[in-house]
Amino acid sequence: xxxxxxxxxxxxxxxxxxxxxxxxxxxxxxxxxxxxxxxxxxxxxxxxxxxxxxxxxxxxxxxxxxxxxxxxxxxxxxxxxxxxxxxxxxxxxxxxxxxxxxxxxxxxxxxxxxxxxxxxxxxxxxxxxxxxxxxxxxxxxxxxxxxxxxxxxxxxxxxxxxxxxxxxxxxxxxxxxxxxxxxxxxxxxxxxxxxxxxxxxxxxxxxxxxxxxxxxxxxxxxxxxxxxxxxxxxxxxxxxxxxxxxxxxxxxxxxxxxxxxxxxxxxxxxxxxxxxxxxxxxxxxxxxxxxxxxxxxxxxxxxxxxxxx
Amino acid sequence: xxxxxxxxxxxxxxxxxxxxxxxxxxxxxxxxxxxxxxxxxxxxxxxxxxxxxxxxxxxxxxxxxxxxxxxxxxxxxxxxxxxxxxxxxxxxxxxxxxxxxxxxxxxxxxxxxxxxxxxxxxxxxxxxxxxxxxxxxxxxxxxxxxxxxxxxxxxxxxxxxxxxxxxxxxxxxxxxxxxxxxxxxxxxxxxxxxxxxxxxxxxxxxxxxxxxxxxxxxxxxxxxxxxxxxxxxxxxxxxxxxxxxxxxxxxxxxxxxxxxxxxxxxxxxxxxxxxxxxxxxxxxxxxxxxxxxxxxxxxxxxxxxxxxx
Numbered sequence: 001x002x003x004x005x006x007x008x009x010x011x012x013x014x015x016x017x018x019x020x021x022x023x024x025x026x027x028x029x030x031x032x033x034x035x036x037x038x039x040x041x042x043x044x045x046x047x048x049x050x051x052x053x054x055x056x057x058x059x060x061x062x063x064x065x066x067x068x069x070x071x072x073x074x075x076x077x078x079x080x081x082x083x084x085x086x087x088x089x090x091x092x093x094x095x096x097x098x099x100x101x102x103x104x105x106x107x108x109x110x111x112x113x114x115x116x117x118x119x120x121x122x123x124x125x126x127x128x129x130x131x132x133x134x135x136x137x138x139x140x141x142x143x144x145x146x147x148x149x150x151x152x153x154x155x156x157x158x159x160x161x162x163x164x165x166x167x168x169x170x171x172x173x174x175x176x177x178x179x180x181x182x183x184x185x186x187x188x189x190x191x192x193x194x195x196x197x198x199x200x201x202x203x204x205x206x207x208x209x210x211x212x213x214x215x216x217x218x219x220x221x222x223x224x225x226x227x228x229x230x231x232x233x234x235x236x237x238x239x240x241x242x243x244x245x246x247x248x249x250x251x252x253x254x255x256x257x258x259x260x261x262x263x264x265x266x267x268x269x270x271x272x273x274x275x276x277x278x279x280x281x282x283x284x285x286x287x288x289x290x291x292x293x294x295x296x297x298x299x300x301x302x303x304x305x306x307x308x309x
Numbered sequence: 310x311x312x313x314x315x316x317x318x319x320x321x322x323x324x325x326x327x328x329x330x331x332x333x334x335x336x337x338x339x340x341x342x343x344x345x346x347x348x349x350x351x352x353x354x355x356x357x358x359x360x361x362x363x364x365x366x367x368x369x370x371x372x373x374x375x376x377x378x379x380x381x382x383x384x385x386x387x388x389x390x391x392x393x394x395x396x397x398x399x400x401x402x403x404x405x406x407x408x409x410x411x412x413x414x415x416x417x418x419x420x421x422x423x424x425x426x427x428x429x430x431x432x433x434x435x436x437x438x439x440x441x442x443x444x445x446x447x448x449x450x451x452x453x454x455x456x457x458x459x460x461x462x463x464x465x466x467x468x469x470x471x472x473x474x475x476x477x478x479x480x481x482x483x484x485x486x487x488x489x490x491x492x493x494x495x496x497x498x499x500x501x502x503x504x505x506x507x508x509x510x511x512x513x514x515x516x517x518x519x520x521x522x523x524x525x526x527x528x529x530x531x532x533x534x535x536x537x538x539x540x541x542x543x544x545x546x547x548x549x550x551x552x553x554x555x556x557x558x559x560x561x562x563x564x565x566x567x568x569x570x571x572x573x574x575x576x577x578x579x580x581x582x583x584x585x586x587x588x589x590x591x592x593x594x595x596x597x598x599x600x601x602x603x604x605x606x607x608x609x610x611x612x613x614x615x616x617x618x
Contacts, residue, residue: 010404010427017408018422027423029387029440031340038347040438042392042428078338083351083436095319099326113327114336117436118319119351127392127426127436129349131338 008210023218024141025072025202026132034133036078039069045087045124050179052167055094057180058126059101065205066130067109068184068256072203074140074193075132077111077186082128085121102128109186138193145200145219145261151280152270154188154258157208158245159233161252165240175233182256189258191273197266204259209250211259212287213300219261225280225298227291251301317519332527333450334381334511335441343442345387348378354396354433359488361476364403366489367435368410374514375439376418377493377565381512383449383502384441386420386495391437394430411437418495447502454509454528454570460589461579463497463567466517467554468542470561474549484542491565498567500582506575513568518559520568521596522609528570534589534607536600560610 015021022028026037043049043065049058063080070077082102086095099113106112114131163179166172185203192198200219204211212223227246236245261282262270270276287298324330331337335346352358352374358367372389379386391411395404408422415421423440472488475481494512501507509528513520521532536555545554570591571579579585596607 007427013404014408014427017405018412021422021424027388027390029423031345031442032342034341036340036345036387036440038388038390038423038438038440040349040390040392040424040436041426042394042430042434042436044394044428044430044434046431047428078345079336079347081336081347081349081438083349083438085351085353085434095322096326099323103327113330114338114347115330115349117350118316118323119353119356121351121353121432121434122355123431125351125353125394125430125434127349127351127438129347129390129392129436129438131345131347131440133340 023214025069028139031133034135035139037070037073037075037132037134038129039066040127040129041065042125042127044126049124050164050167053180055097056101058124059098060105060181062126062128063102063105064182064184064256066128067186068182068203068205070130070132071184071186071189072140072201072258073132073134074138074189074201075134076190077109078131078133079111079114080106080128080130081114082116082126083119084116085119085125087121087124090124109184134193140193140198140201142200142202142215142218145215145221145282147221147282147284148264149199149261149282150264150267150278151223151225151282152260152262152276152278153204153231154185154274154276156231156233157249157255157257158236158252160254161248162233162236162239164252164254171239173235173239175235178233179254182254184256185258188274192258192260192270195266195269195273197262197270199261199263201258201260204255204257206253207251208259209298209301212298215259216287222283222285223280223287224283225289227289229277229279231277250298332523334378337448340442343444344448346379346382346384346441346443347438348375349436349438350374351434351436358433359473359476362489364406365410367433368407369414369490371435371437372411372414373491373493373565375437376495377491377512377514379439379441380493380495380498381449381510381567382441382443383447383498383510384443385499386418387440387442388420388423389415389437389439390423391425391435392428393425394428394434396430396433399433418493443502449502449507449510451509451511451524451527454524454530454591456530456591456593457573458508458570458591459573459576459587460532460534460591461569461571461585461587462513462540463494463583463585465540465542466558466564466566467545467561469563470557471542471545471548473561473563474557480548482544482548484544487542488563491563493565494567497583501567501569501579504575504578504582506571506579508570508572510567510569513564513566515562516560517568518607518610521607524568525596531592531594532589532596533592534598536598538586538588540586559607
């Protein structure tokens with residue numbers, strides 16, 4: 001292979017070597033009456049931590065992104081493991097703040113840091129692993145969406161992309177905080193799982209377009225997104241204009257909302273579970289966006305690590 | 310703080326920030342009828358993979374060291390997650406071999422790679438996270454050793470240290486394979502757990518001296534080691550001499566044997582469980598080695614990452 005390949009293509013290759021991998025936000029293990037779900041994410045300075053991030057925020061983010069994967073399965077968190085490779089320049093203040101960030105994020109979401117590993121490293125590298133449990137009848141997966149279901153999201157879209165833009169362009173914006181301190185949707189996810197209305201779910205951490213592509217592949221369906229229904233992050237359109245705001249909602253990584261499908265009869269129950277926005281519907285095939293009666297295809301663009309091969 | 314501090318001191322500091330961490334090879338989580346145990350280890354090119362290692366062996370090692378932590382709790386493995394940060398020079402062959410190493414090691418020990426994360430990284434960095442389950446009445450911890458118990462080990466000691474020496478000195482030795490392809494003692498650990506004779510256990514991955522120090526601290530006891538009973542790795546004394554061989558057994562990292570204590574009435578049952586060597590006894594305090602009636606203190610030396618602060 002020449003040149004870099006995307007993370008998703010690499011994962012397909014690896015899956016063949018390993019005899020098949022499930023395609024969900026977490027691995028799923030039978031734990032008797034419940035499923036154990038587990039997810040691991042490696043973050044490092046250069047790619048994942050914008051220069052403006054303070055060490056507490058780095059710690060927060062490392063835990064938050066892992067808890068978001070637990071949320072996406074409808075699970076309750078049972079703890080987080082942290083492996084931290086600390087660079088030579090990490091001083092006492094840095095380490096104290098970093099580990100306080102880990103602990104504070106875990107505590108806010110009702111869980112804790114169980115342990116881990118520390119190491120010295122050229123570049124700050126943090127691998128968080130989150131564990132959770134979910135009742136077997138409540139687990140939510142990426143597969144299960146059916147044509148006719150409603151497509152929904154929690155919260156707003158494009159906040160992290162807008163935050164990155166604001167920071168890079170020297171603009172003041174509350175979206176910068178959204179970028180630096182993401183909030184995993186654990187409470188919303190549990191309530192949605194208990195509502196019994198959700199047919200498929202994942203988080204949109206790599207952008208809505210890639211999430212729809214992943215859901216589409218696993219569920220064997222397509223999506224139609226109503227452009228005017230996208231809940232763009234507050235202040236985003238005013239800052240970057242309508243077109244860029246839509247692009248950020250679709251393709252910028254760093255939002256940690258839940259993207260999910262509902263059987264249409266379940267909309268009321270889901271609305272009682274949490275605030276949500278219906279942004280489209282599940283169709284037979286293709287991934288489309290519609291505005292004023294016109295449809296265009298949504299390209300499979302989003303945040304992917306490029307890996308040299 | 311000035312200068313580097315050792316990993317164990319850093320962990321004490323972190324433990325305070327996080328409100329206390331258990332001091333076992335794995336984190337322990339209540340999973341209903343059983344305990345879930347989980348461990349994470351970050352390995353990277355510079356520190357953990359000798360230059361002679363091939364990519365398959367890197368994969369093998371990343372899984373093996375994590376499974377050794379599952380073994381040390383008396384647990385059955387339930388799966389391994391891998392986060393792999395791949396450097397730009399990693400080509401198709403390298404990646405295929407690396408992931409085959411992950412999968413082959415997991416399969417040999419009756420488990421599998423559940424999933425994970427891939428990323429690009431300046432330096433090859435692999436964080437493995439192993440999960441396991443153990444019946445509540447069978448779990449083995451570092452605490453529990455009592456004065457009068459027997460001190461034992463599986464297998465032989467100093468193999469990895471000898472392998473490193475052989476490689477660095479251009480000597481031919483089968484110990485190089487022990488260094489590069491460690492074998493976690495899962496089968497032995499399960500059988501020992503079921504024997505009901507073990508009072509405390511951990512692996513000796515950082516050398517026997519540090520293991521004894523850790524067990525001593527957690528159990529509130531001391532140890533007396535009989536120097537002549539140490540099962541030095543085959544060929545080690547011939548290669549490096551008696552004194553160096555003892556030093557390697559005590560202080561070189563990279564062995565993955567089980568170090569454990571037995572109630573003395575349980576020796577027969579433990580011997581039926583697996584091959585073991587009684588290397589000493591649990592005493593009230595201090596960590597000592599005895600030879601020909603003379604005792605000397607064992608220094609708390611072993612493999613510790615030094616982390617810049």
